[in-house]
Amino acid sequence: MSKIIAIANQKGGVGKTTTAINLGASLALGNKRVLIVDFDPQGMATAGMGIEKKENTGIYPALMDGTDLMDQILPYELDNLYVCPSSPELSGFEVEIYSENNREKKLFTALQKIKNRFNFIFIDCPPSLGFLTINALTAADSILIPVQTEFFCMEGMPELLQTLDQVRSYLNPMLRIEGIVLTMYDERTNLSKQVANEIRKSLKSIVYEVIIPRTVKLAEAPSFGKPILLYDIKSKGAQSYLKLAQELLKR
Amino acid sequence: MSKIIAIANQKGGVGKTTTAINLGASLALGNKRVLIVDFDPQGMATAGMGIEKKENTGIYPALMDGTDLMDQILPYELDNLYVCPSSPELSGFEVEIYSENNREKKLFTALQKIKNRFNFIFIDCPPSLGFLTINALTAADSILIPVQTEFFCMEGMPELLQTLDQVRSYLNPMLRIEGIVLTMYDERTNLSKQVANEIRKSLKSIVYEVIIPRTVKLAEAPSFGKPILLYDIKSKGAQSYLKLAQELLKR
Ligand SMILES: Nc1ncnc2c1ncn2[C@@H]1O[C@H](COP(=O)(O)OP(=O)(O)OP(=O)(O)O)[C@@H](O)[C@H]1O
Ligand SMILES: Nc1ncnc2c1ncn2[C@@H]1O[C@H](COP(=O)(O)OP(=O)(O)OP(=O)(O)O)[C@@H](O)[C@H]1O
Ligand SMILES: [Mg+2]
Numbered sequence: 070m071s072k073i074i075a076i077a078n079q080k081g082g083v084g085k086t087t088t089a090i091n092l093g094a095s096l097a098l099g100n101k102r103v104l105i106v107d108f109d110p111q112g113m114a115t116a117g118m119g120i121e122k123k124e125n126t127g128i129y130p131a132l133m134d135g136t137d138l139m140d141q142i143l144p145y146e147l148d149n150l151y152v153c154p155s156s157p158e159l160s161g162f163e164v165e166i167y168s169e170n171n172r173e174k175k176l177f178t179a180l181q182k183i184k185n186r187f188n189f190i191f192i193d194c195p196p197s198l199g200f201l202t203i204n205a206l207t208a209a210d211s212i213l214i215p216v217q218t219e220f221f222c223m224e225g226m227p228e229l230l231q232t233l234d235q236v237r238s239y240l241n242p243m244l245r246i247e248g249i250v251l252t253m254y255d256e257r258t259n260l261s262k263q264v265a266n267e268i269r270k271s272l273k274s275i276v277y278e279v280i281i282p283r284t285v286k287l288a289e290a291p292s293f294g295k296p297i298l299l300y301d302i303k304s305k306g307a308q309s310y311l312k313l314a315q316e317l318l319k320r
Numbered sequence: 321m322s323k324i325i326a327i328a329n330q331k332g333g334v335g336k337t338t339t340a341i342n343l344g345a346s347l348a349l350g351n352k353r354v355l356i357v358d359f360d361p362q363g364m365a366t367a368g369m370g371i372e373k374k375e376n377t378g379i380y381p382a383l384m385d386g387t388d389l390m391d392q393i394l395p396y397e398l399d400n401l402y403v404c405p406s407s408p409e410l411s412g413f414e415v416e417i418y419s420e421n422n423r424e425k426k427l428f429t430a431l432q433k434i435k436n437r438f439n440f441i442f443i444d445c446p447p448s449l450g451f452l453t454i455n456a457l458t459a460a461d462s463i464l465i466p467v468q469t470e471f472f473c474m475e476g477m478p479e480l481l482q483t484l485d486q487v488r489s490y491l492n493p494m495l496r497i498e499g500i501v502l503t504m505y506d507e508r509t510n511l512s513k514q515v516a517n518e519i520r521k522s523l524k525s526i527v528y529e530v531i532i533p534r535t536v537k538l539a540e541a542p543s544f545g546k547p548i549l550l551y552d553i554k555s556k557g558a559q560s561y562l563k564l565a566q567e568l569l570k571r
């Protein structure tokens with residue numbers, strides 16, 4: 070089995086990168102071969118895993134000058150986990166290939182060549198519905214949508230669902246919703262409870278049972294350049310991502 | 321006096337919109353005439369102030385078909401505070417004017433016509449260094465940079481500072497840094513303290529003394545469609561934005 074999942078939500082700071090790193094690591098711990106593709110020019114997944122960002126390495130050269138993508142994939146200190154880093158040039162990708170045919174399918178073509186070497190490929194997307202995210206949705210089998218349990222979180226949902234429809238109509242008819250994961254849940258506040266209930270009421274079965282709590286350890290782990298599993302596996306944050314990995318496999 | 325300030329940081333979810341709404345409201349309370357321009361196609365400042373997002377209203381028509389910008393500006397329940405809403409069409413703005421000359425100066429031209437009617441114009445930017453943010457930096461006298469006191473927060477700073485240099489060289493030589501405001505500070509954790517110290521050490525005088533704490537009331541206020549001042553003026557969050565307004569005026 071091999072599945073490509075785009076982790077996307079145009080709202081900023083909702084836990085896309087944190088989910089890519091920690092869900093990826095949790096599945097790798099469960100003996101799945103996992104690749105994390107950092108498709109954000111800011112390279113937060115690259116930095117958060119302690120990898121130095123270097124010019125012209127990772128996904129950008131594999132898309133632009135056709136270097137073999139496998140050559141740009143790095144093994145990680147956790148067995149079964151691999152990373153394809155981002156680099157700053159990625160922010161110029163859209164303008165550089167503006168006039169090319171099939172420009173939305175660049176990532177799809179690159180990932181198809183290596184898809185069978187992994188059980189899961191996660192694509193960490195930037196906070197926008199622009200060209201990079203469209204490329205990711207075109208390459209993906211499904212989308213995983215982290216949603217912060219705060220007020221603004223549902224504001225962007227109509228646009229996101231509309232974008233999925235457009236991608237399905239023109240670029241990737243098979244694109245499904247893998248699920249919605251509630252993040253940064255603060256059990257001390259009513260706001261989180263109210264928002265979580267509202268989302269479950271309106272979106273029911275596509276929302277995962279597991280909720281990711283807001284914890285200091287999850288916010289600290291990237292400063293040590295490690296997934297939470299390698300930073301403190303007994304923490305609430307690590308346990309919640311391990312449970313999310315199990316729920317994802319069950320569906 | 322009339323000043324245009326872009327509130328920008330390509331990192332998502334750092335408090336750009338929350339700062340635009342609450343700093344704007346705090347200055348209005350202090351008898352400054354303030355305009356908040358929502359320049360994010362997601363329209364979070366519009367929604368967070370309880371304004372219904374409508375097709376083809378606000379900043380987009382004023383930029384595209386030259387309707388008078390003042391006609392698109394709405395008064396707010398707080399005296400001296402005005403809002404120019406966003407609408408979904410704004411996300412197509414870049415592609416629509418791709419071939420026009422001076423496309424980066426569209427917002428500059430529109431705001432120059434009305435600049436003297438306000439003491440402060442805040443432009444709430446989307447989480448990217450793309451076309452909309454470049455337009456905002458070209459129109460602005462200065463940039464206010466919210467920085468979350470968490471690990472990822474400094475990752476994007478080099479790219480942001482580089483972008484400012486480029487905007488200064490080609491589009492807006494007078495662009496200055498108004499300041500950096502530390503947001504979502506959690507005094508219970510070492511992470512916030514460490515990050516805040518690190519930022520002050522490296523960026524010294526451009527970081528405001530006032531720190532915005534992470535509080536539930538600040539997260540809740542947008543769900544009531546109100547700035548924190550109208551939701552709970554005695555709260556720590558409201559008080560911190562009032563102090564930030566005073567510090568901004570002193571500089
Ligand atoms: N469950 C959590 N508990 C505490 N902090 C968290 C949690 N999830 C994410 N964070 C922190 O919140 C911030 C935003 O998270 P993250 O960068 O993963 O979001 P994102 O959606 O990828 O942001 P962007 O839109 O900029 O790509 C980071 O500083 C991260 O460390
Ligand atoms: N000081 C604070 N305390 C608690 N919650 C906050 C604070 N500031 C912002 N928030 C909440 O954190 C989330 C992100 O804030 P906000 O939307 O202002 O950031 P942003 O930088 O504008 O995001 P985007 O990059 O998507 O535009 C929102 O849900 C907001 O209500
Ligand atoms: Mg991210």
Ligand SMILES: [Mg+2]
Nearest residue numbers: 336337360364
């Ligand atoms: Mg915002």
